[in-house]
Amino acid sequence: MTDGWIDQIREVVGADYVLTDPMDLLAYSEDAYTLYRANPRAVVLPTSTDQVRRVVSILSTHNIPFLPRGAGTSLSGGATPLENSVIIHLSRMNRIVEIDVNNQIAVVEPGVINQAITKAVSPLGYFYAPDPSSQQSCTIGGNFAENSGGPHCLKYGVTLNHVVMAEVILANGEKTILGNLAGEPDDVDWLGVMIGSEGTFGIATKLWIKLTPRPRSTETVLALFDDITEASQAVSDIVAQGIIPAALEMMDTLAIKAVELGPYRVGYPKNLAAVLLIEVDGEAQEVSAMAQRVQKVLQNHQVREVRLPSCDEEKARWWANRKTAFGAMGLISPQYYVQDGVIPRSRLPEALAKIRDIAETYDVAIANVFHAGDGNLHPLLLYDGHDSDMVKRVVQAGSDILSVCVNLGGSITGEHGVGIEKRDDMLRQFTAQEIAAQEALKQAFDPAGLLNPGKLLPSAPTCHELSATPSATVEPKRGA
Amino acid sequence: MSAAASISWKKEQTLLDLFRQTEQQGGKLRIEGLGHRLLIPNSESGAEKYSLASWDSLLSYHPADLVVSVEAGMRVKTLNAILREHDQWIPLTVADGQDDTLGGALSAGVDGIWRGGYGPLRDRVLGLVVVSPGFGVIRAGAGVVKNVAGYNLPRLFLGSRGNLGVITQITLKVSPILPEQRSWMWTDSPANLTAKARQLISQARPWAAIMLVREPNPGEERYKLWAAWHGMAMDHVVSAATKEEAQEEKNPPVLPQPQDPSSWATLKGAVPLTRIEDLVATWKDGEFAVECQSGDFFGFVPRSSVKSLVEWIRFNGGGVRVLQGSRLDQPPKLPDYWARLKTAYDPMGILEGG
Numbered sequence: 001m002t003d004g005w006i007d008q009i010r011e012v013v014g015a016d017y018v019l020t021d022p023m024d025l026l027a028y029s030e031d032a033y034t035l036y037r038a039n040p041r042a043v044v045l046p047t048s049t050d051q052v053r054r055v056v057s058i059l060s061t062h063n064i065p066f067l068p069r070g071a072g073t074s075l076s077g078g079a080t081p082l083e084n085s086v087i088i089h090l091s092r093m094n095r096i097v098e099i100d101v102n103n104q105i106a107v108v109e110p111g112v113i114n115q116a117i118t119k120a121v122s123p124l125g126y127f128y129a130p131d132p133s134s135q136q137s138c139t140i141g142g143n144f145a146e147n148s149g150g151p152h153c154l155k156y157g158v159t160l161n162h163v164v165m166a167e168v169i170l171a172n173g174e175k176t177i178l179g180n181l182a183g184e185p186d187d188v189d190w191l192g193v194m195i196g197s198e199g200t201f202g203i204a205t206k207l208w209i210k211l212t213p214r215p216r217s218t219e220t221v222l223a224l225f226d227d228i229t230e231a232s233q234a235v236s237d238i239v240a241q242g243i244i245p246a247a248l249e250m251m252d253t254l255a256i257k258a259v260e261l262g263p264y265r266v267g268y269p270k271n272l273a274a275v276l277l278i279e280v281d282g283e284a285q286e287v288s289a290m291a292q293r294v295q296k297v298l299q300n301h302q303v304r305e306v307r308l309p310s311c312d313e314e315k316a317r318w319w320a321n322r323k324t325a326f327g328a329m330g331l332i333s334p335q336y337y338v339q340d341g342v343i344p345r346s347r348l349p350e351a352l353a354k355i356r357d358i359a360e361t362y363d364v365a366i367a368n369v370f371h372a373g374d375g376n377l378h379p380l381l382l383y384d385g386h387d388s389d390m391v392k393r394v395v396q397a398g399s400d401i402l403s404v405c406v407n408l409g410g411s412i413t414g415e416h417g418v419g420i421e422k423r424d425d426m427l428r429q430f431t432a433q434e435i436a437a438q439e440a441l442k443q444a445f446d447p448a449g450l451l452n453p454g455k456l457l458p459s460a461p462t463c464h465e466l467s468a469t470p471s472a473t474v475e476p477k478r479g480a
Numbered sequence: 481m482s483a484a485a486s487i488s489w490k491k492e493q494t495l496l497d498l499f500r501q502t503e504q505q506g507g508k509l510r511i512e513g514l515g516h517r518l519l520i521p522n523s524e525s526g527a528e529k530y531s532l533a534s535w536d537s538l539l540s541y542h543p544a545d546l547v548v549s550v551e552a553g554m555r556v557k558t559l560n561a562i563l564r565e566h567d568q569w570i571p572l573t574v575a576d577g578q579d580d581t582l583g584g585a586l587s588a589g590v591d592g593i594w595r596g597g598y599g600p601l602r603d604r605v606l607g608l609v610v611v612s613p614g615f616g617v618i619r620a621g622a623g624v625v626k627n628v629a630g631y632n633l634p635r636l637f638l639g640s641r642g643n644l645g646v647i648t649q650i651t652l653k654v655s656p657i658l659p660e661q662r663s664w665m666w667t668d669s670p671a672n673l674t675a676k677a678r679q680l681i682s683q684a685r686p687w688a689a690i691m692l693v694r695e696p697n698p699g700e701e702r703y704k705l706w707a708a709w710h711g712m713a714m715d716h717v718v719s720a721a722t723k724e725e726a727q728e729e730k731n732p733p734v735l736p737q738p739q740d741p742s743s744w745a746t747l748k749g750a751v752p753l754t755r756i757e758d759l760v761a762t763w764k765d766g767e768f769a770v771e772c773q774s775g776d777f778f779g780f781v782p783r784s785s786v787k788s789l790v791e792w793i794r795f796n797g798g799g800v801r802v803l804q805g806s807r808l809d810q811p812p813k814l815p816d817y818w819a820r821l822k823t824a825y826d827p828m829g830i831l832e833g834g
Binding site for chain 2: 104147161176183184197236237241282284285286374410415437440445447456457
């Protein structure tokens with residue numbers, strides 16, 4: 001029973017672009033957070049802002065919940081449809097509309113792949129700075145919704161710092177423009193409020209993003225350690241020395257084992273405790289001075305070996321090795337569960353020790369691959385989904401890791417978002433009053449609660465309620 | 481139990497009591513810092529005034545994390561004196577040279593001359609403690625440099641002038657003081673100076689600041705370009721800067737306050753890079769400074785010219801706010817979501833934005 005709304009939507013986007021076949025819908029029942037699934041009521045694939053506006057108006061009029069979806073790479077369930085929602089899939093809105101070099105801005109539709117932007121502007125001497133590890137497939141609209149980061153956000157900032165203006169369709173179908181070409185709010189920074197709201201305030205249909213001049217020089221340093229505590233103290237000391245690297249990444253023993261089984265082998269010696277991948281960039285003289293300082297700090301922390309790349313190909317291999325680390329976990333474990341928490345950088349040694357304790361307590365193998373420079377941990381908890389007891393232990397261990405982050409003065413998520421995964425964990429970080437203040441913001445933008453319901457706030461329906469929805473299923477699944 | 485549940489907010493309780501009193505009296509309340517950035521002076525406001533300028537304690541400072549937490553009344557210069565002991569600072573120098581409280585600067589939406597080299601001030605804000613009539617004491621954001629837990633509440637309170645709640649504590653990302661610093665000044669026509677700025681940017685980037693300034697000079701407009709480099713190395717910049725006649729000048733130019741403040745307004749904002757020269761040509765009267773890498777500007781304009789200049793800036797893709805001295809005759813229509821937020825955060829409407 002659709003009360004005719006589905007036919008109205010077919011008239012807007014064309015019948016071929018409204019999916020209702022259960023087999024088609026199955027493909028949209030989850031994103032990269034694979035612990036929960038829920039089928040959408042329908043999937044709509046618009047091709048223009050006006051189509052999105054009209055579709056949202058129809059859904060809003062009929063009080064039907066809906067959510068935007070890009071490439072579905074959210075690691076927290078942001079693009080999983082709850083409450084029998086309709087998915088508005090923006091993959092057909094994938095044009096780079098304009099590249100304005102003089103103002104250092106690109107105008108893009110939400111379905112443009114992150115990495116495609118840098119490819120397009122690279123010949124002009126620019127790049128798009130936020131570079132999530134999924135940048136080969138994730139879309140800029142998804143980045144906008146999740147406020148995505150990446151290795152290079154240590155120096156360059158996250159999506160919030162790189163979007164100056166957005167065309168947004170609000171929950172009632174109204175089109176609005178937030179921000180301006182200068183990236184300067186006239187009053188409240190509504191654009192800043194919208195970015196990272198996980199698709200619960202509005203749907204971005206066009207984005208004006210900053211292009212960053214490509215640095216003239218870059219130096220990459222690979223540091224091999226026998227002691228993980230020394231490695232993590234080196235991270236803190238590098239930044240304390242006044243050096244802000246473009247990226248400062250870390251992998252531990254188990255992570256190194258996995259990536260060395262993958263396609264981009266670096267040839268790390270056996271029995272390493274940790275590896276730091278450090279990149280500094282800027283003017284050539286600056287880079288040279290910074291790289292020397294970095295190496296001096298490393299020497300003060302008993303580094304076993306420091307490598308500089310002999311050629312660009314070698315440097316590219318080091319980065320590919322790091323960026324494919326999550327996927328490489330599949331080479332050492334049937335499944336893995338990636339956590340995402342943040343701690344103050346100086347507490348890194350303490351946090352890693354506590355994670356080791358948690359691994360022992362729950363008898364779970366945990367690999368660490370993370371953005372060390374900004375204290376953004378990504379413990380990868382390895383498990384076998386056929387072992388239900390192990391699944392329970394993994395979930396509990398992940399939860400304990402978040403407690404460690406909060407107790408050390410950090411956050412339950414640095415870049416993966418809350419989504420479905422961490423709704424209840426919000427109560428670890430915020431009081432009931434603080435949650436209520438956030439609910440008021442949601443209410444202000446979406447009084448009817450139609451946009452991406454069930455996400456981000458702990459008052460949203462629980463997983464138990466979810467399972468009562470006829471089309472929804474909740475079951476552990478294979479890791480990504 | 482969340483980390484905040486056991487914190488007692490003694491000082492914040494003072495504000496909650498004040499909210500209750502104001503509500504009982506059916507009045508309005510206006511919170512301020514040093515009062516430098518009030519949109520209209522207290523003499524023209526019927527609201528009760530309460531200053532947070534004495535709430536100026538350093539709450540925590542972790543140099544290794546480049547993070548500091550302060551009370552809202554902490555002055556920028558006082559904080560920078562503390563940070564300097566660890567070779568760190570908050571890059572906030574407003575073009576008029578005034579010292580601000582951090583709470584006042586953030587609440588009013590102030591930014592400074594270093595935006596081109598160090599980014600906007602708002603991007604440094606990691607967390608806030610805010611007191612609102614609707615929700616009491618709440619923490620917004622977190623104390624770490626990366627955080628996407630929940631909605632970005634801090635952005636609601638930056639530039640909203642205390643209309644939704646009062647900022648009482650601030651956690652900021654600080655920057656290292658880089659070892660090599662030098663700065664130069666040129667005096668010339670605006671066209672030549674903007675060309676000079678482009679040349680500097682093409683030879684090295686980012687500069688800490690490249691500021692084009694129109695200074696008071698009776699009978700004739702006078703323009704200066706001040707460029708500062710902060711880095712780890714210097715030689716390449718020295719050769720770029722000194723190719724043409726340059727005078728070393730350590731301190732940035734300071735815009736003097738208008739002699740008759742009652743007939744002037746202060747504007748703050750930014751224009752797209754391609755509109756910088758147009759802005760210089762359009763700003764008919766009054767002193768101003770514009771940063772050439774970011775388009776960020778600050779300056780004084782006769783109150784009678786505010787409306788037309790604001791309209792020009794917005795039409796040309798810029799953003800602007802009147803920082804001081806005048807309400808717009810026809811302020812932009814506020815969105816529905818603003819009204820709903822105001823109702824939730826300040827249900828009795830007692831907070832009057834400063």
